[in-house]
Amino acid sequence: MATVYAFVAHSDGVLDDSAAELAAAAKKFTDAPVTAIVTGSGVDAAAAKAAELFPAVWKIDAAELAYPNAEVVRKALLNNLDAGAVVLMAHNTFGMDLAPGLAVKIGGAFVADVVDIEGADGDTLKVIRQEFGGVVSTHVTVDMSAGAVVTIRPGAVAPLEGAAGGAVEDKAAGDVSAKRKFIEVREPEAGDVDITKAEVLVSIGRGIEDQDNIELAHELAKAIGSQAEVACSRPIVDAKWMDASRQVGTSGKTVKPKVYLAMGISGSFQHMGGIKGGVIIAVNKNPNAPIFQVANVGIEADILEFIPELTEALGEL
Amino acid sequence: MEILVCVKRVPDTAENEIELNSAGNDIERDDLVYSVNEWDNYAVEEAIQIVDKVGGTVTVVTVGDEDADEVLRREMAMGAQNGILLNDEAFEDSDAMGIATLLKAAAEKGKYDLIMTGAQADAGYAAVGGMLAAMMDLPYASLVNMVEVGDGKLTVGREIEGGNQEINEIELPCVLSIQTGINEPRYVGIKGIRQVSGIEIPEFDAAGLGVDPATVGAAGAKTKRVDYFIPETGEGAEMLTGSTEEIIAKLIDIMKANGGLK
Numbered sequence: 099m100a101t102v103y104a105f106v107a108h109s110d111g112v113l114d115d116s117a118a119e120l121a122a123a124a125k126k127f128t129d130a131p132v133t134a135i136v137t138g139s140g141v142d143a144a145a146a147k148a149a150e151l152f153p154a155v156w157k158i159d160a161a162e163l164a165y166p167n168a169e170v171v172r173k174a175l176l177n178n179l180d181a182g183a184v185v186l187m188a189h190n191t192f193g194m195d196l197a198p199g200l201a202v203k204i205g206g207a208f209v210a211d212v213v214d215i216e217g218a219d220g221d222t223l224k225v226i227r228q229e230f231g232g233v234v235s236t237h238v239t240v241d242m243s244a245g246a247v248v249t250i251r252p253g254a255v256a257p258l259e260g261a262a263g264g265a266v267e268d269k270a271a272g273d274v275s276a277k278r279k280f281i282e283v284r285e286p287e288a289g290d291v292d293i294t295k296a297e298v299l300v301s302i303g304r305g306i307e308d309q310d311n312i313e314l315a316h317e318l319a320k321a322i323g324s325q326a327e328v329a330c331s332r333p334i335v336d337a338k339w340m341d342a343s344r345q346v347g348t349s350g351k352t353v354k355p356k357v358y359l360a361m362g363i364s365g366s367f368q369h370m371g372g373i374k375g376g377v378i379i380a381v382n383k384n385p386n387a388p389i390f391q392v393a394n395v396g397i398e399a400d401i402l403e404f405i406p407e408l409t410e411a412l413g414e415l
Numbered sequence: 416m417e418i419l420v421c422v423k424r425v426p427d428t429a430e431n432e433i434e435l436n437s438a439g440n441d442i443e444r445d446d447l448v449y450s451v452n453e454w455d456n457y458a459v460e461e462a463i464q465i466v467d468k469v470g471g472t473v474t475v476v477t478v479g480d481e482d483a484d485e486v487l488r489r490e491m492a493m494g495a496q497n498g499i500l501l502n503d504e505a506f507e508d509s510d511a512m513g514i515a516t517l518l519k520a521a522a523e524k525g526k527y528d529l530i531m532t533g534a535q536a537d538a539g540y541a542a543v544g545g546m547l548a549a550m551m552d553l554p555y556a557s558l559v560n561m562v563e564v565g566d567g568k569l570t571v572g573r574e575i576e577g578g579n580q581e582i583n584e585i586e587l588p589c590v591l592s593i594q595t596g597i598n599e600p601r602y603v604g605i606k607g608i609r610q611v612s613g614i615e616i617p618e619f620d621a622a623g624l625g626v627d628p629a630t631v632g633a634a635g636a637k638t639k640r641v642d643y644f645i646p647e648t649g650e651g652a653e654m655l656t657g658s659t660e661e662i663i664a665k666l667i668d669i670m671k672a673n674g675g676l677k
Contacts (some may be wrong), residue, residue: 198545207637277554336596357675396652
């Protein structure tokens, strides 16, 4: 097997949580030393941190890499990677931008959003993924003989602990001219409510079925008390039924309420990634909904019937 | 602007519960209801809106068998002028790289300023757009939730973590993968689909595309799905059972115990 690399994300000198997860993921299929790649502008601190996790670190430091533009980063990587390289990275919004095209340019295989690695049999990598929003899992084999790019779902692999004490090697970015130019990051407009402050969230998903039914969730929140707010999953915002400021998930808000009532939410990893604490209570009429695998408490019920009954019962307390 | 939108026919998860078959190695495919991949539908709507503003045509392309015709016609009923079907037994079980190889061959039969895909589909690789761009040496942006047409370039917003939007300028021609929520796809009725039923949809096989069958389909796939399975999960949720009154009483106790009710 060719050299295994881990592309490590970081900001302000701090490594992303995914870095230690990539280190652990690599150990699941290779005993060979893994080289971390840190790109950016002024990234000594991040490279030093990466050296704590990986036995070798490439630092590609250039002004053009200050913001991680996938096209620019891809060129910097291809100017350095050897043929047949195997590259791991996180399946986040940057990984989705970079990884597929990198696999094409390496000439290797591609597998995305891996949730576990079973091991390698020669050049054949054996991984586990999910399809249909996590309803079913799949075993997948990846032919790494001409290299590969493998993206790992953030939070899916337990992070590696321990000190590797690796050496940092400087690498030149080379020609990184690009046809795509980063302009700026725009933050979302503040909404009328701040769901991150709520102690209880009544969060609704596709199971609410109709915009008119959202009132049921507001009535339940009111019955719970002033500590409760209504939140939602992505399909509700996509349908323009609620404001984006109420969306929980990796592309929305990160929340840590005491109680999270997931009402008619299937439980995609993007949604669950936005919930960082508290007891998760899931109500869903589909007993196979993935959310029942990750919630603390589950109730198999149609939320359109269950929510009004719960609201009524709370009113009688 | 000449726009090519790549679409896929997928099992409709809003209409079906995806379950394992009795052999436990595939999903149950009997009686599955299929529709256009949700992300692709947003991409087609965005393409139509761009053409409405600046002129041009929208072409939809898919890799599939004759059943995929209905998906192309549905998108044509929305307003796409042309459809292209890439159909050959050799294309079956292509991995994302194989699909991108076929779409590249189809794209090079025309002259497109902009190629769009959905950000992802049923298998969740989110890969075909980025691969297609790299194969064609075109610039690419993924997870696009805003497009503004400029002179020889686009200004695009990408959905990144935390609800933030990353703004980029990207030269034309380019490839974009479109995120859901970018627009409100128009409704398509039976009548609309009937109106496009007579339009001829050109069909290409491997020879017609000039693609070596060994590089696509199962033969060319470096990434192979071995089976489907339901994982043995840990504890999972503690399921509350009993009458609705009993469940609600237990739920209220749990909410109280965790500080959710005062």
